[in-house]
Amino acid sequence: MKLQNMTVIFIIIMIPIILVVSYYIGLQINTITMQKNYTVKLQTAAKDSIQALEINTVEWNSASSNLADSKRRDVLAAINTFTTSLANGMGIGGAGKGRIQTYIPAIVYTMYDGYYIYSASLMKDQDTDKDGLTQFEKDTSGKDTGNIKYNTEGTSSYQYILKPYSPYSARYANENVDVTVNYTLDNYIRVYGKVGTGDEDKSVAKEGYLVVYDSDEGVKNVTSGSISGIKYREAEIKPETLKENVYADGNVKEYPYIYDQYDNKLYWNGSNYFSVDKSNKKVYLQNALPEGDAGFSITNRFRKISIPMLNGSEWTVQKVFQILNPGGDFKFYYENESGAFVEFTAEDVLDNVKKDEDYSAINYCVESYVFTRWVTGKLKDIKVGDMQSLTEGQYNNVESEKYIFRINENNNPDPENDTAYAESVLAQHKKDIIINTIEKNLSQATAQAQEMNPNYEYRLPQLSYDEWEQALSNISIIAFMQGMPIGLKYYNNYAIATSTLNKEFVDPDELYFAGKDDQYYHQRQCEQATGSDYVGYRSIDYVAKSYEKSDNGTTSTKYYYPHANSTNSELECYYCLVNRSTYKTGNKEKEWNNSPYNSWTDSYYNALARERYMQLDDIEGKSITDISIAKNVDETTKYYGKTIKYEIQVTNKSTGVKTFDIVDEFNKNINDFISNISINASYRIEDEKIIIENVTLEAGASKTITIEGNVIGNVGIYKNTAKVTVDEKEFKSTEVSVSVVKDVTIIANSIMKPANVVFIIDASGSMTNSKKRPVENAVKSFVNKMDINSDSMIGFSRFRSDILGIDATKRGKSPYKIEDRESFIEDFKWTTIPGWTNFKDGLRVGVDIMEDMIKEKPNNKKIAIFLSDGSDTKGKYSGYASKLKEIADEVFAIKYGKFDTNETTLKEIASKQENYYNSENIESIFNEIFGSTIINIDRKIEGSTLISKAELIGSEGEAGEGNWWISLKNDSEFDFRIDDTNESEIANRALIIKEDETTRGEKTIGEWSREGYIGKANGYIYLNLSKFGAESKITIEIKN
DSSP states (O other), X not given: OOHHHHXXXXXXXHHHHHHHHHHHHHHHHHHHHHHHHHHHHHHHHHHHHHHHHHHHHSOOSTTOTTSOSOHHHHHHHHHHHHHHHHHHHTTOOGXXXXXXXXXXXXXXXXXXXXXXXXXXXXXXXXXXXTTOOBOEEXXXXXXXXXXXXXXXXXXXXXXXXXXXXXXXEEEEESSSEEEEEXXXXXXXEEEEEEESSGGGOEEEEEEEEOOOBSSTTSEEOOOTTOOSSOEETTEEOOOBOEEEEEEETTEEEEEEEEEOTTSOEEEXXXXXXXXXXXXXXXXXXXXXXXXXXXXXXXXXXXXXXXXXXXXXXXXXXXXXXXXXXXXXXXXXXEEXXXXXXEEOOOGGGGTTOOTTOBOHHHHHHHHHHHXXXXXXXXXXTOBGGGBSSOOOOSOOOSOTTOBSSOOBTTBOOOTTSHHHHHHOHHHHHHXXXXXXXXXXXXXXXXXXXXXHOTTSOOOOOOOOHHHXXXXXXXXXXXXXXXXXXXXXXXXEEEEEEEOSSOSSOOOGXXXXXXXXXXXXXXXXXXXXXXXXXXXXXXXXXXXXXXXEEEETTEEEEEEEOTTOXXXXXXXXXXXXXXXXXXXXOSOHHHHSSSTTSTTHHHHHHHHHHHHHHHHHOOOBTBSOOOEEEEEEXXXXXXXXXXXXXXXXXXXXXXXXXXXXXXXXXXXXXXXXXXXXXXESSOEEEETTEEXXXXXEEOTTXXXXXXXXXXXXXXXXXXXXXXXXXXXXXXXXXXXXXXXXXXXXXXXXXXXXXXXXXXXXXXXXXXXXXXXXXXXXXXXXXXXXXXXXXXXXXXXXXXXXBOTTSOBOOBOTTOSEEXXXXXXXXXXXXXXXXXXXXXXXXXXXHHHHHHHHHHHHOTTSEEEEEEEESSOOSSOOOHHHHHHHHHHOSEEEEEEOSSSOOOHHHHHHHSSSGGGEEEOSXXXXXXXXXXXXXOOOOOOSSSSOEEEEEOOOOOSOGGGOSSSOEEEOOOSSSOOXXXXXXXXXXXXXXXXXEEETTEEEEEEEHHHHHHTTSEEEETTEEEEEGGXXXXXXXXXXXXXX
């Protein structure tokens, strides 16, 4: 082939390939470029969002101290910042920014003790006017009721909402405890539930920080009745002199300050305490209200000091309050059990309390020490495997047999100690819970996004453990973005941004220290520190504050720094900002005890203890958040198909207006329980939850929410609890249980075989009226429940010896036929007279009666019941006891009362171990014996009826999922039990099924099963209720 021809062929073949490859490479480059740009924009939006949250939760100036009164509102504002920033970065501005939400399946905000998820949810469409404004229901006068009006078509659509706040929590249960523990990002926990068993079973609700106690790694040198000498990680914890600059009355000046019982700062001017109001005016404390005044403990201001007290082996905290108002003489008080303030006279404990010193660090150590000892004592046996409702996930780093709450050097839950924290069972288990719980809820959010947009397959990315470590190191946002077209593929990524300036979480690395003769403030252990007397504060306390200053008619903004004065500066150390290699991070005793570190150990741990304490100190009287919530139902037993009505009463006992969602959580899917739901408030349904949205209540106001509908679904027990979460506190109603029942009439053609029953009953002198009457009643109830047409026989041996030891056992006309039970009941009664306990003759007569019964009715089931309240006084009874066990099918022996009955003897009389009883509840014992030996059916005529409020086991296994089933288990011989031995027989049994007066047909159970009427599960036959009307009467006749 000529060269020219080959060249032409090469050009024809290769040029298109080169063009296609070049185009493909160009697309790949564009895709990578777009992916990089989107990642930058996503990360920028996440950072903008976290900064917005910081702005809304930090006091940037003295006029904004009340800005952060609702975390939910702040998070919503931060999320709005995220979507706005991302939309602007994408070039989508204005009203069009809503389109960006389609590509955001979920946003997570990890807070200090819980998290929010922002995602799509199916919501009922609201009724709007022509301008798109939401309409509200009106009362008879035409006024708005405040309840949102929904459109008449009942349509729903997906809307992006902030889901209710979810705490980091887990429930643990074993034989000693049943508690729920709420975790946080650090070593603070809340515990509520039951602790102990029997008489020691107590409901508890406690919270506090966990520290290693009596150890160099935690708090030690705690002495009962003293607050001196306490050490926290070898640092001496003592009262602190805290100072800051404050703008008040037109000037900036430095004052020492302390915290009062409401956690408010009180500044000391040398003669009186004052606070600063929103107008930047000093507000001095008024003269103290006298003791006995109703407002003494509320209006007066106090400094709180916590004193450790050892009572026997139990440590407690004695909280003492020092009055600060002029005229109060700075006396100390404590709160007694009735809530009244009583003067605390052991003042030697509190010698030398100075007016300008704060005790928060001491309070932290004392209360943490006592709380940890309680946790270690009461919860020490809780293992990881005791956690209920285990959340499966990618992280399960702790073995199930590990003990969680045995706090010691090897299980140190304090994140301040990085090395110990990394190896702590509690810390790692806590992280597993948080991560797996969030991932589970993120999966649900992703599934809802998939339903909203089925054209794109959403996939939840897996964060690495290091990324989770970052997200849980402080308040963080995790934002997911998926489905955005980028060239040849779709964008799928996420961004994490973590806060460092917030009041939610005390980060040890965000403590800074200002000292004398040092122009900079430093992080701990910085080698560039050259001053002395360092005092630590959180980084947010170094943020500049502003005020407006007027001068000759011109107003200008002035700035000042809270911790800058004539001897130090507002500047942060450069090396602390950019070069942490200058830190001393080794042995603190060796490296911190040399200048300039000689006081930093004490300064650091005092600051950490103080700031943690002030973060979560829950002193009554502080801007109180308290919600009362109660739940009830009109009837606790509901027939299938009937109307049900729940009421939720919620009262705001807080000190201000509160807005919240009510989460009404059931143990089963709502739509499988109630139909035609009607609620007098805005709501949405999410699987097992009804969420009442945006309930707003003024302080002291109440509201009643009604939930109505028709009972559908499975027969069984439905439990639910209503709860609200406000300001990160959870309030729950008591659990409400509703038993849903359905009567099914079962017509059976035969009954249980008859029985011979003999009662051998102690009638000695110790069987007083208070004892014998319950026995007479129990025997009467027993025989009255027996089938009167069953050919059964009954008899009694009422045994005793008279005071001379002569046998006085009575048997009446035993044996009696069951139809003569009225005579039996009358003859069985007796009058108690003095006498001895005579086992021998009681058993002898009982054997005689049973032998008489066997002669007349040999095929009956043979049952003997022996009862005594005392020890035998005659002896030689063992032969008769053996004979009775030989001729009877079952012999039961009952120890009655608290006398000296020989337990070993009675166990020998019983035919087997489980037939021995020791109880004073005779009625219950006789009922149990009856249920295990006699079948209760009242056969008036052949084809008798049996009403069964049958128990439902659930739509499980072969009973079929998605349908509603009732177990046909009942107490006749046709109890519909099914297993491998009788399945063929059961399948061929014929049934006639009727609905009201209409006969559905006569078929075998197998045929009914193939038509979907019958199923099997858990060893029993089930009937499919969805085949019938909700209120229909169902009759099943067994033909063979």
